[in-house]
Amino acid sequence: AQKVTQAQTEISVVEKEDVTLDCVYETRDTTYYLFWYKQPPSGELVFLIRRNSFDEQNEISGRYSWNFQKSTSSFNFTITASQVVDSAVYFCALSDAAENYGQNFVFGPGTRLSVLP
Amino acid sequence: GAVVSQHPSRVICKSGTSVKIECRSLDFQATTMFWYRQFPKQSLMLMATSNEGSKATYEQGVEKDKFLINHASLTLSTLTVTSAHPEDSSFYICSAGRGPLAPQHFGDGTRLSIL
Numbered sequence: 001a002q003k004v005t006q007a008q009t010e011i012s013v014v015e016k017e018d019v020t021l022d023c024v025y026e027t028r029d030t031t032y033y034l035f036w037y038k039q040p041p042s043g044e045l046v047f048l049i050r051r052n053s054f055d056e057q058n059e060i061s062g063r064y065s066w067n068f069q070k071s072t073s074s075f076n077f078t079i080t081a082s083q084v085v086d087s088a089v090y091f092c093a094l095s096d097a098a099e100n101y102g103q104n105f106v107f108g109p110g111t112r113l114s115v116l117p
Numbered sequence: 118g119a120v121v122s123q124h125p126s127r128v129i130c131k132s133g134t135s136v137k138i139e140c141r142s143l144d145f146q147a148t149t150m151f152w153y154r155q156f157p158k159q160s161l162m163l164m165a166t167s168n169e170g171s172k173a174t175y176e177q178g179v180e181k182d183k184f185l186i187n188h189a190s191l192t193l194s195t196l197t198v199t200s201a202h203p204e205d206s207s208f209y210i211c212s213a214g215r216g217p218l219a220p221q222h223f224g225d226g227t228r229l230s231i232l
Binding site: 035037042043044045047050091095105107108109110112 | 151158159160161162163208210212220221222223224225226228
């Protein structure tokens with residue numbers, strides 16, 4: 001069975017601090033996809049990144065960076081120089097590569113990030 | 118821009134009312150759409166898979182007679198919460214992908230409040 005764990009329930013940081021959100025996953029599949037989504041207070045899900053299980057290169061997009069390590073089944077997300085607008089719930093998610101792509105979409109419990117001014 | 122449109126964004130109604138939520142893929146055809154439910158401060162849980170032209174597939178524990186799903190066309194799926202009660206109050210989100218292995222695009226969600 002697939003499972004996603006986000007051990008940090010809530011994190012509070014002061015603006016301009018760096019913060020890392022942890023994500024650990026479990027799957028028996030050799031091919032899978034990992035995702036991060038942001039859910040601001042308004043509720044909609046904002047897609048941040050998708051990573052194929054065969055691509056372990058770290059990725060940087062502006063203030064966001066992701067560290068994918070298959071050896072530890074982790075896909076951590078770092079926000080550099082955090083801003084108040086980063087305050088949201090962040091979900092890590094896992095999907096297999098089956099044809100019904102979204103059916104096997106498993107979300108972690110989410111981490112609520114509060115960035116204080 | 119948004120590729121999946123969900124409507125309405127918010128519903129407040131009395132107990133016993135049936136509520137219909139629409140999910141549309143705006144610029145692509147989706148043979149499959151997905152419906153999720155999110156309780157306050159909790160993660161998203163898949164409720165059902167909506168299949169165009171056939172019956173929806175429900176996850177264990179989800180009442181199919183309570184949550185009616187109709188996928189009448191390749192761009193529209195509807196979720197009807199029948200005879201809604203306060204315990205049905207939740208945030209409902211749909212998603213759709215352009216095809217196999219394509220990223221899922223999520224609607225903006227519907228916040229349902231049953232009084």
